[in-house]
Amino acid sequence: MPFDVLKPKVNTILANDKEPVKQRLYEVCELLQTSLGYYDWVGFYFANHEQKTLHLEAFAGEPTDHIVIPFGKGICGQVAESNANFVVADVKAQNNYIACNMYVKAEIVVPLFKSGKNIGQIDIDSHTEDPFSVEDERFLEWINQQVAEIL
Template sequence: MFETTTYDGDRTKQYDMLNKQLDALLTGETNQIANLSNASALLGQFLDRTNWVGFYLTDAEQNQLVLGPFQGLPACVRIPFGRGVCGTAAEDQTTQLVMDVHAFPGHIACDAATNSEIVIPLIKDGKTIGVLDIDSPELNRFDETDQAGLEAFSKILLRHI
């Protein structure tokens, strides 16, 4: 259905294409789990040099994130707000672009192979409803182009959940 995209050429244009594919894939579907599942699968196909792509969803009563749809090895199930990269992104409502997770204070090692990570908070009506979490076994895997493309991806996703 979708071609695997590599990082040859203009990455900004590739993210633009990815984001158009996401919008087309989710249009007409209202089920949150289905849309998050397809979004993680699409990212898993698009991104290379990653070992985990998925979502954590907010459990407001417990003030924590709970594992949602993902691609990769089994993961931590619950992450408190303010703890680790995901919890920090959720609490601060800011993207966390981490070049070396081992240097991040309080990093939670769900997969010992992960060396870098990007986490984008999903914010709706001023509240964090979850995060998009992407891990890589490489140091310095993600950069500002990835951040801009994935933040745009998340905005499109939020319109469909």
């Protein structure tokens, strides 16, 4: 499904202030995971800056043991420190990768900023090799901007 078709759906989900924020985040994860064939796992992690850890708040896909990730560890932990998008075409080529399951071949993590501070991130795992494009990055940046407005 093209990103421009998904944007109004994301906006509708996020605008539903009758639902708690965590539920809306879960629904966005579900929408992305079920609408984009190469988005096999979608999750939002949020930072605890005092403890220097990321905490999984909402996700769609296979359950993961990685509900708390230290800053610097894995792709997500590196993004918590770098404040920059990280696109991994081949997770086997990364020496600081935390394996979620044996089927994951690629990952993209995009930081989520609120008032200029990196407060979390959206994380996508794919079972497809090198599936992510610049368009994926721009779309995920857009999603994070929309999410920041409801936080």
